[in-house]
Amino acid sequence: MLNVLSSALATFVRPGTGISVEPATRKPEKMLELYDMEGCPFCRITREALTELDLDAVIYPCPKNGKRFRPKVIEMGGKAQFPYLVDPNTGKQMYESVDTVAYLYETYGERPVPFKWRAEALQKIGSSLASALRPGQGLRLAESTLPDKLLELYSFESSPFARLVREKLTELEIPYILRNAGRTSWRDWVPPGVRASLDIDSEPELANRQALQERAGKIAIPYLIDPNTGTELFESAEIIEYLEQTYGV
Ligand SMILES: N[C@@H](CCC(=O)N[C@@H](CS)C(=O)NCC(=O)O)C(=O)O
Numbered sequence: 001m002l003n004v005l006s007s008a009l010a011t012f013v014r015p016g017t018g019i020s021v022e023p024a025t026r027k028p029e030k031m032l033e034l035y036d037m038e039g040c041p042f043c044r045i046t047r048e049a050l051t052e053l054d055l056d057a058v059i060y061p062c063p064k065n066g067k068r069f070r071p072k073v074i075e076m077g078g079k080a081q082f083p084y085l086v087d088p089n090t091g092k093q094m095y096e097s098v099d100t101v102a103y104l105y106e107t108y109g110e111r112p113v114p115f116k117w118r119a120e121a122l123q124k125i126g127s128s129l130a131s132a133l134r135p136g137q138g139l140r141l142a143e144s145t146l147p148d149k150l151l152e153l154y155s156f157e158s159s160p161f162a163r164l165v166r167e168k169l170t171e172l173e174i175p176y177i178l179r180n181a182g183r184t185s186w187r188d189w190v191p192p193g194v195r196a197s198l199d200i201d202s203e204p205e206l207a208n209r210q211a212l213q214e215r216a217g218k219i220a221i222p223y224l225i226d227p228n229t230g231t232e233l234f235e236s237a238e239i240i241e242y243l244e245q246t247y248g249v
Pocket residue numbers: 039040041042043064080081082083095096097098
């Protein structure tokens with residue numbers, strides 16, 4: 001309960017970010033790659049922009065003292081600083097959260113960076129406040145075994161429940177495809193159970209929401225797909241338990 005509450009507070013201190021979507025006009029052919037830590041305030045800023053532009057990415061978690069992907073960032077960019085964005089479509093590789101936001105808007109949104117993202121200091125303070133509400137979470141390394149295939153997570157940045165799962169994936173250093181499924185219409189804001197009972201046809205606009213509806217029969221975030229074991233799960237608490245039991249050491 002406390003975990004969900006502090007995660008909800010973290011969402012509360014980032015109003016209007018990482019949830020509403022105005023999709024990118026151009027989608028990357030090859031998946032973007034983000035080396036990040038869930039608990040890092042700067043990484044959050046990049047992930048918020050990914051949600052807002054409806055862009056998917058492969059997330060390579062780099063918790064403190066992480067051994068799997070941190071060395072690769074040092075090799076590619078010269079230092080251990082996060083976020084580190086790699087775009088295999090253009091060859092661009094970059095540090096600096098606010099620069100990554102500008103790059104994503106200009107390259108894939110094909111529009112100027114929204115005004116709110118120009119208030120750099122304000123965004124960084126707000127995001128740091130959100131991280132402070134989850135001290136140590138999504139930053140610490142926990143021993144794990146590395147799955148062969150990438151997991152997939154349907155998520156949007158400001159979901160308090162998806163955050164808990166992303167924190168666990170970071171701590172376990174498990175790479176995954178982040179399938180962003182933010183909100184475009186008022187129907188997307190109605191909780192899944194209520195939507196079903198009111199018989200509101202959700203008619204999702206976003207491809208990932210449509211895919212989730214078709215695959216799982218409903219749209220609820222988070223949703224984890226593990227192709228290594230054939231497991232597919234809703235519910236953050238169940239997903240976290242599954243990850244701990246399957247990959248935790
Ligand atoms: N100005 C950078 C700051 C990035 C930064 O300081 N990131 C921290 C994590 S929150 C980091 O990389 N720390 C080094 C480490 O974790 O080893 C940005 O906005 O991206």
